[in-house]
Amino acid sequence: MSIKYAILGLLSWRPSTGYDLKKIFEESSIMYWSGNNNQIYKTLIQLLDDGLATNEVLHQESTPSKKLYTITSKGAKALKEWVLSTPELPEFKKTFLVQLAWADQLDEKELDDLLSRYENEINIQLLMQQEKARRGINSPKRTTREAYLWDMISENIISSYKNELDWIRNVRKEMKI
Amino acid sequence: MSIKYAILGLLSWRPSTGYDLKKIFEESSIMYWSGNNNQIYKTLIQLLDDGLATNEVLHQESTPSKKLYTITSKGAKALKEWVLSTPELPEFKKTFLVQLAWADQLDEKELDDLLSRYENEINIQLLMQQEKARRGINSPKRTTREAYLWDMISENIISSYKNELDWIRNVRKEMKI
DNA sequence: CAAACCATGTAAGCTGTTACATGATTTC
DNA sequence: GAAATCATGTAACAGCTTACATGGTTTG
Numbered sequence A, B: 001m002s003i004k005y006a007i008l009g010l011l012s013w014r015p016s017t018g019y020d021l022k023k024i025f026e027e028s029s030i031m032y033w034s035g036n037n038n039q040i041y042k043t044l045i046q047l048l049d050d051g052l053a054t055n056e057v058l059h060q061e062s063t064p065s066k067k068l069y070t071i072t073s074k075g076a077k078a079l080k081e082w083v084l085s086t087p088e089l090p091e092f093k094k095t096f097l098v099q100l101a102w103a104d105q106l107d108e109k110e111l112d113d114l115l116s117r118y119e120n121e122i123n124i125q126l127l128m129q130q131e132k133a134r135r136g137i138n139s140p141k142r143t144t145r146e147a148y149l150w151d152m153i154s155e156n157i158i159s160s161y162k163n164e165l166d167w168i169r170n171v172r173k174e175m176k177i
Numbered sequence C: 001c002a003a004a005c006c007a008t009g010t011a012a013g014c015t016g017t018t019a020c021a022t023g024a025t026t027t028c
Numbered sequence D: 001g002a003a004a005t006c007a008t009g010t011a012a013c014a015g016c017t018t019a020c021a022t023g024g025t026t027t028g
Helices: A003-013 A018-027 A037-049 A073-084 A095-101 A108-135 A144-176 B003-013 B018-027 B037-049 B073-084 B095-101 B108-135 B144-175
Strands: A053-058 A066-071 A091-093 B053-058 B066-071 B091-093
Touching (some): A003 A037, A003 A073, A003 B095, A018 A037, A037 A053, A037 A066, A066 A073, A073 B108, A095 B003, A095 B144, A108 B073, A144 B095, A144 B144, B003 B018, B003 B037, B003 B073, B037 B053, B037 B066, B066 B073, B095 B108
Antiparallel strands (some): A053 A066, B053 B066
């Protein structure tokens, strides 16, 4: 899957500019793209070309004019089709595991130091995710069911970090025996 | 991180040909690259150019000749440096969560069907990982500590799928209330 | 006799990243 | 007066994927 449907989804929530989308990608955990201009503005043009969105130029005083993109009925249809399509498998890209695979060359201290740095990083991420969930503003809550779905999404991410943290703590604990 | 250090790591285990590496990538869960020729053969040439590996052409009767790559001391040093470097954060790329985010437009049956398909896929993956771990052959066991590290790596992957499975089951359960 | 395996390589293309470019306005 | 925000866009390049190309050998 490319960023296309992620953007289409956001537009199905509310009309947005490229700049709006960029900010959402930057702070979103599930929409894992970096939110770089290149991809966003190009994809928006592609959505226009494919008739999945329209745009409207808004001239403003004192701030630069912006292009507000709105999903079309064709776009909404394409989104629904995609939502119904067979889910892709999650991808766990854990470079740290590749590092660990060749870590037997380290001495005890070096290895524990490496493990401890990873534990720390994961812990920070977990706290950040929990803080995000606690504030939990930027999510659509058009129905109770939608609110529930977004809660579950947030919980999924938190549980992934918790799982990782449990794992690394256990590795360190058993390492010391 | 690119595939470079993953290959360097494998070469630190034992000298290999591009074809050997390809097969390892194909069946490996932690080394998440697809194992396509393009990347592997190009990276091997790059390792040669950088003096991190050497190769030796082995002419064989009846099968095509092959190039056996061996890590150099410079390569081993570069690998150790990388292993000691600050770990990257894990990346969880779960397209399914993006799908779920816009799934409130589905009716009850469609949504449960979607969830159930995901549960199934995850379950299959979990069983495959457990089977791989049970067979557990293709891993270096040069010391007991190395064997332990590889066990922990395998457990990490399994726990990730278990966590995902628990999550999706819980979502489905609470959905029905 | 077809399919899979051994073995190396190239071409084309998609996805994604960082950095560059511009310029007004608001906040510190 | 510097830095951040609003706002759109381009250039260059890294990383990765699928498919193509070749050709002998082994297995079913």
